[in-house]
Amino acid sequence: MHDMPDLFESAKAVLVMNDRGSYTQPAHGLYPHQWLWDSCFIAIGLRHIDIERAKMELVSLLRGQWHNGMLPNIIFRDDAQYRTDRNIWRSWINPTAPDHVSTTGITQPPVLAEAIVQIGKGMAWPERRSWYRQMYPALLAYHQWLYNERDPHHEGLVLQIHPWETGLDNTPPWMAEMHQHQMSLWVRVVERTHLDSIVSLFRRDTRTVPMDERFSTIEAISLFDIQRRLRRKAYDINKILDHGLFAIEDLAFNSMFIRANSHLRSIAKSLKEELPEELVDHMELTEKAFEQLWDPTSSQYYSRDFVTHRLLKEPSIATLLPLYAGSVSPERAAQLVKLIENEYAFGPAFPIPSVPVNSFWYNPRLYWQGPSWVNMNWLIIDGLERYGYKDHAAILRETTLEMVDKGGPYEYFDPRDGSGAGAANFSWTAALAIDLLKR
Numbered sequence: 001m002h003d004m005p006d007l008f009e010s011a012k013a014v015l016v017m018n019d020r021g022s023y024t025q026p027a028h029g030l031y032p033h034q035w036l037w038d039s040c041f042i043a044i045g046l047r048h049i050d051i052e053r054a055k056m057e058l059v060s061l062l063r064g065q066w067h068n069g070m071l072p073n074i075i076f077r078d079d080a081q082y083r084t085d086r087n088i089w090r091s092w093i094n095p096t097a098p099d100h101v102s103t104t105g106i107t108q109p110p111v112l113a114e115a116i117v118q119i120g121k122g123m124a125w126p127e128r129r130s131w132y133r134q135m136y137p138a139l140l141a142y143h144q145w146l147y148n149e150r151d152p153h154h155e156g157l158v159l160q161i162h163p164w165e166t167g168l169d170n171t172p173p174w175m176a177e178m179h180q181h182q183m184s185l186w187v188r189v190v191e192r193t194h195l196d197s198i199v200s201l202f203r204r205d206t207r208t209v210p211m212d213e214r215f216s217t218i219e220a221i222s223l224f225d226i227q228r229r230l231r232r233k234a235y236d237i238n239k240i241l242d243h244g245l246f247a248i249e250d251l252a253f254n255s256m257f258i259r260a261n262s263h264l265r266s267i268a269k270s271l272k273e274e275l276p277e278e279l280v281d282h283m284e285l286t287e288k289a290f291e292q293l294w295d296p297t298s299s300q301y302y303s304r305d306f307v308t309h310r311l312l313k314e315p316s317i318a319t320l321l322p323l324y325a326g327s328v329s330p331e332r333a334a335q336l337v338k339l340i341e342n343e344y345a346f347g348p349a350f351p352i353p354s355v356p357v358n359s360f361w362y363n364p365r366l367y368w369q370g371p372s373w374v375n376m377n378w379l380i381i382d383g384l385e386r387y388g389y390k391d392h393a394a395i396l397r398e399t400t401l402e403m404v405d406k407g408g409p410y411e412y413f414d415p416r417d418g419s420g421a422g423a424a425n426f427s428w429t430a431a432l433a434i435d436l437l438k439r
């Protein structure tokens with residue numbers, strides 16, 4: 001493996017360009033605010049450049065924490081030009097929203113614990129202890145919130161209420177459910193009368209990214225409609241669940257949650273803090289309940305409908321994330337590794353595609369419906385290493401770096417030739433490339 005000094009420098013330049021002082025925007029223009037899991041991935045790379053700045057990236061997330069413990073997926077910039085974004089959400093209608101910043105009313109995958117631990121790795125114990133001390137109360141409150149609000153029946157798995165909460169916005173299992181069960185009558189009318197073609201003229205995202213690399217306008221309308229329904233319930237989970245809105249126990253989210261729980265346990269242990277007993281029991285229950293997502297017929301895990309417990313049998317990149325969770329048996333992990341080896345599933349030239357190549361949904365340049373994403377590769381590399389698949393991990397690391405080097409620091413990549421798609425100069429691509437280079 002070469003050192004790729006050019007890649008390191010160009011990736012660093014992306015992070016400098018997107019630096020907004022206390023946080024890094026995901027991409028200039030398209031994503032001007034602070035995003036939850038983006039900042040976590042960004043901090044993982046930033047730690048190699050400036051550890052204090054990496055810490056700040058995570059500390060700045062906490063200003064958006066709700067009084068109930070929730071970490072929102074976006075903290076909005078307060079400039080006048082972003083008033084519309086803030087007004088779409090109106091987080092202030094919920095009494096537990098933070099006082100001095102506007103945020104969304106939903107969360108994103110819990111990778112904060114991972115970022116805290118990665119930053120901690122670069123410190124001697126006394127500094128690490130202070131770092132952990134600084135972050136521990138907020139991290140604990142966040143995990144407790146996830147259980148209190150998102151596992152109302154105490155079944156072990158946490159539910160998500162909007163595709164944006166998974167971070168995999170237009171991923172097939174959620175889109176299939178949305179088209180079948182969650183499109184309001186008025187959205188269907190717009191679809192049937194093709195009014196969406198007029199709406200598409202006003203799209204902001206497609207001014208910077210080609211239309212065929214983003215979700216369709218009707219999907220965008222429906223995603224905002226679902227968001228409005230949540231706002232009408234003032235982001236109150238009891239009201240949301242009472243009204244039968246979207247509720248899925250997402251495979252990707254729960255996989256990352258399991259890993260985050262084990263990081264939280266080790267942070268608490270090293271601080272000699274006793275985690276609340278109820279929380280520890282709940283974490284164990286999650287690992288057991290996770291196995292209910294396994295489908296023996298196809299030898300894969302799937303997301304599940306919260307109410308009916310029906311498995312949503314659409315494979316996606318989430319299929320491989322149990323490797324990152326680390327709680328599944330070596331036998332089941334081996335079955336997932338076979339899917340990575342298979343060129344007709346998850347193993348094209350520039351892996352790992354966000355949807356397997358043999359899926360009906362597969363579209364190599366369309367957002368979370370085909371392209372390869374560097375954050376997913378990073379999580380899977382980490383999982384492969386922990387399950388002992390060192391060679392697989394090394395190869396994936398190498399092809400990921402080659403893809404970013406060749407294609408540029410794009411948001412996602414075409415799995416056939418590694419060319420870039422989506423936003424240019426994307427922060428987590430740059431940050432995680434730096435981390436993979438330094439590993």
Ligand code: GLC
Pocket residue numbers: 026027031035037038166167168169
């Ligand atoms: C897109 C991605 C989401 C990410 C956000 C900001 O919405 O789907 O995962 O957090 O952009 O980069």
